[in-house]
Amino acid sequence: MSFTTLSFLVFFAVVFWGYYLIPKKGQWMWLCAASVIFYAFASLWSLCYLFGTALVSYGAARYLSAQDERCRAASEGLGKAERSALKKKFGKKKRAVTAIAVIALIGTLVAVKYTGFFADTLGALTKRELSLPFDILLPVGLSFYLFQSVAYLVDVSRGNYPAERNFFRYLLYISYFPHVLQGPLDDYASVSSQLYASREFDGERAVRGAQRAAWGFFKKLVIANQISVIVSPVFAEGGQDGLSTILCIFLYSIQLYADFSGYMDIAIGCSEMLGVRIAENFRAPYFSGSIAEFWRRWHITLGAWFKNYLFYPLLRSSGLTKLRKALKKNKYLSSALPTAIALSVVWLLIGFWHGANWSYVFYGIYHGFFIVAETIFAPLYAKFHEKFPKLQKNAAFRAFRVVRTFVLVTVGYYLFAPASLGVTVTLLRDSLHFDGGAFVAFLTTNLRELIVAIAGTAALTFVDLRSLRENRLPVGEVISRKQGWVRALLYGLFLFVILFFGLYGSGFDQFAYFKF
Amino acid sequence: MERNEIFEKLNEIFRDVFDDESLTVTEETSAADIEDWDSLTHITLISEVEDAFDMKFSMKEVVGMKNVGEMADIIEREA
Amino acid sequence: MKRFFVKSICLILSVGVLFYGLILAMICLPKPAAYAEHYQRGFVYQYRALERAEGRKIVTLGGSNVAYNVNTDLLGELTGIPAYNLGVNGSMGYSYILDCAKKFIGEGDIVIYPLWNFEKDDYGMELIWLTLEGESDMVFDLIASHPLKALSTIGSFGLKKTYALALGNRLDGYSETEGYSADAFDPETGNYIYERVAPTLAEPVMESIKFSCTRSTLSDWCVSAMNEFTAWCRARGAQVYFVFPTLMRASVIETDEQLRAYQSEVEAAFDAEFIMDVLDACYDYEFYFNLPTHLNSAGMDVYTAEIAQGILSAIA
Structure with a gap:
């Protein structure tokens, strides 16, 4: 059910009025039922993917919270060193389960979205006919709600909040009809309490x-x-x-x-x-002064997701940390190089996320190029602004930067539009x-x-x-x-x-x- | 470690990362107060602090800390 | 909450009533001079002619494959039964053509259908509104029979007409090409009388436009819909006969053998009787006009005679 159809307007009118007329205790259940119905209208067969995603992330999160509980209980009365060791042991188990669940979830998305693309590309490279004999259809909204469930799962594994105990409450969070098909990717902590609360009109x-x-x-x-x-x-x-x-x-x-x-x-x-x-x-994205700022104003929640669940973990991974330590002599390189590498990976994947198509991959690379360039040339920019200190506050200079960014983004659409x-x-x-x-x-x-x-x-x-x-x-x-x-x-x-x-x-x- | 010792060391690190000798951080200093403190420099900062105090922040802490005061709290706990 | 409910319903209803009232008024008012002579007016001529028709008649249904190729004056002469075309441009949608046809078919009528594929829900709403503008009875008929479809597509008409009135500009699809205006039609009969002497495309170019005639080009929907239509007509004492649409022989990919096989297959699939052989609808280059599916005046008379012969044999 697309938002700009009469059927959605009728659907929403019913959901809206019902929400405030039914007993307050049932409000969140009403929303959950409405969201599942909404999704079923959008695509009935995709429901199994929605439920599957919800079940896997719910189950894994419950397990993680249970492990936390057991760890806490077992740590009663122990000294600091023993507590640490216990935490490490449970941590290993938690990491394993988190990894398996995340791989299962992301793996499903990759399999459904990109298998055909990989087959075609491999075929083109090896000059063989490797296309799949059938079309795998992408379930609607999978790219969005699956990412949201991964965010929830990783947050629980990091200890940000305990897992949701009620499956249907969790299902509501994943399937909530305003964000299920195209985002925004909502943070569980900020949205769940609102979703489950009862409210007056x-x-x-x-x-x-x-x-x-x-x-x-x-x-x-x-x-x-x-x-x-x-x-x-x-x-x-x-x-x-x-x-x-x-x-x-x-x-x-x-x-x-x-x-x-x-x-x-x-x-x-x-x-x-x-x-x-x-x-x-x-947040008024076309008024950004740089590409980096643009991505803080355009599709904000996607950028935030990649920053939180890919970029930061990458930068703090052992590989890049070793690189940083190895380059410690050069202050510029030790921060710029690992950052540039992590950014390149992130932007390549953001390109991929948009679709199983080289156009989108190159689109990601195009934007990534400017963002990495900003990091690499940061000292040059700093020198430039030292020479012309008044420029930063100058309205005309800001206008120039805004127009420049808009043109760069627009040129990028040569890849994105067709x-x-x-x-x-x-x-x-x-x-x-x-x-x-x-x-x-x-x-x-x-x-x-x-x-x-x-x-x-x-x-x-x-x-x-x-x-x-x-x-x-x-x-x-x-x-x-x-x-x-x-x-x-x-x-x-x-x-x-x-x-x-x-x-x-x-x-x-x-x-x-x-x-x- | 004493709180003011922690802040002395933090000041050194911040001045180094942001290349600004006049920088002084307090309990309330946050990313909004320092112009170049964005998500990219944040990680650099975190790494430097971890090296200097020989401790590791958890991801939850890295993402969740609101100001230098909270950073100092964690350092006090872990270091 | 009640106040919010009442206020929003009142607001939405009043805006809706005002808006649709305005649009209906706009669409029922005659076409502005800027595009009054649009080619689609031919459909209105045909429709009105059918309204005036009395007694037994022949009705040919289709799109441009009917308007260009069936000379209703000649057909009437050769068969002794008055003939009418209903169809000017296939983009109006065959579902709509069939809806209109049902208004005019009664006891003793003969319906001729040049076999042409269409899918479910074939309504070209934009072209339909363009055609129906100024014809309030046809407008209301459409709204009454398909209210949701009508209301969801009529909205943008307001902007189009306002723009056309304000800037004296043509509507989409208006063409300056010869033969693509209202005066190409006879206003009394709806017959396409524009003189087409010779093909307007070179022979190799025409030949390069390819067509395929196989059973698979006809959708299941088309088969079931036309069979239903045939049954509907028969229940009212009318007969339905299928003919083959004309195609330049050199443009058709299949061989003669394959075409004959195709004919057997479609004769088996459809309930209506076929009164023409497929090869008798395929002519040489000299009879065509601007497409391998459009005949010039000479070709039109040949094809019409073919249909007349088929009808006379069938009703004898």
Whole structure:
């Protein structure tokens, strides 16, 4: 059930009203049932993957907590050295179980998502026909909720919190319908207490949530869908003139952002209406000054996951620690080299995470390149800023950095948008071939969608800019403070704008990150 | 080890990692207070502290510590 | 909570009513001058002609394979039964064409269907709205028969028409090509009367556009849907006869033998009677127009005569 369909609206209305009408003790169970039903609608056969993931991570986490309990009990009255030794013994067991469970989970994802890709690649390399005789379909949302379950499991193994004892409560955390299909990857500690709590209806919170969700609908239906009409034919095969192709890539930047962050807005808004605050995934990303900053503002929870569960463990692994110690003489190298290596691994895998496709791998490498470069050239940048100390505070310099980052990210979409290296090459070639007449014709043909897209982007930019300044009230708050009839008029107008300028119906209800 | 001894050593390490001789850390100092203290330098810092005090932080501690005060608490416990 | 419920329902309902009211008004108002002479108007001519038709008639159903290739004036002359086409562009969706056809089929009628594949739920909503604009009865018929589909696709029409009115701009699909406008059709009968003298593509180019005629090109859905339709017509005292759509012989991949085998297979699959041999629908290059599926005026008369012959034999 895609968010921008009538069936989802009806579904959510039922879930929302039911949630506040049923006895408070059953609220979390209601959410759990609703989430499983939601997932079943999205894909019935994938349910076994959802349950499988939940069972494995739940079971392993329970075992780990049980081991902790036993360790604590056995340590009663022992001295420090003996306690340490006992901890080590239990630690070994815990690490083994954690490793097995994580490998089983990630292994499932790899097997389902990448087997076909590996077979094809191996076949291409060895010039043999190695493709699988059948298609393995990727269960919907697996890349997201599986990562979330791994995060939970590793957190329990680190002792961050005890394992959840009730399987169905845990199932709710994994399958919670706002985040099950495309994230955000929520941290168990912050979200679980909210999910399991019973709550009263909060009118103001519900309004805020509804505002947020409506804004998400606007972004998806008006901005993203209108742009997709212009650019999809171009990314299918290329063949446009240079200026048109370049325009399409820039439009795609907006489309992808509006699509993915719009989905997040609907998810966060709906969850807010249910009184559960889930994580933010976007924070005005196109206003970043560097690629590293970009990834702290775009798909935030994915970056956080990789930092927490791959990057840090890598850096603290024995291999890289030995490297760091070996390079101790050179302060710069001993920190830069291990970091660069760890970053390269992380970014290669982030590329892979996006899909079983060389385009995505190169996309990861492209972004990774700039991030590693920042680390490697850090001393050069430091020297540069020593020479021109005023530059850091200069607004024009900041603007330059923002534009530069936006252009770099947009160029990266040559890889991401077509999702086939062949078309990427075609598009790059097309971009060099200038034909003013063709460009004007392209603009004229797509003028209607362009007008809507540009107006929508202007609104989006305005709202994002406002959100950057912490002392400014978000737009929603400003509206909420108006008088009753003014509010009704503004809301009505906004809904009308979405209906009038939006594109919806079948063919328009798929979201960009649905396939990851 | 005494608390102020710990802070003396920490000051040395911080000044070295961030290349700033005027830097002084207190109980409340956190990543928000030092410009270059991001996730990348955090790990470098942790490694240096571990080497200097001959102890190891757990992952939970690495990710969870909120300020230098908490870091010092852990060092007191473990070193 | 009740207040929130009441307020949100009121808001959503009022916006919905206002919005859809506006869209319905816009779609029922006539097409603006900028695109009033759109080619799809031919479908409306056909529909209206069928509304006026009295007594026994022949109705040919399809897309451009019907409009370009069946000369209804000639067909009526040769068979002595008035003939009508229903179909101008296959992109409107065969499911929609069949829905419309059912309004006009009654006792004694003869339905001709050039065999063409379609999938389940074949509705080209965008083209349908473009065609139905200004024809309020057809609009409401569609909304009544498929309310969800209609309401979910009609929304974007408002923007399109506003844009066309404001900037005097064409609608999507409007073509400046000869023969692709309303005046290519006879307004009284809906017959495609545009004079097509000779092929507009060179022979090698036409030949390079390939078609395959095998049983596997027809979906199970198409078979069951057309059999259902045949039964429906027969229950009302009408007859359904299948013919083969015309294809330039050189464009068809299969050999004569294979085509004859194909014919046997489809004759077995479909309940309706076939009144034409597949090879009798495949002609040489000189009879075609801009595609291997579109005949020029000379070819149109040949094909029409073929159909007339089939009908006369069948009803004798």
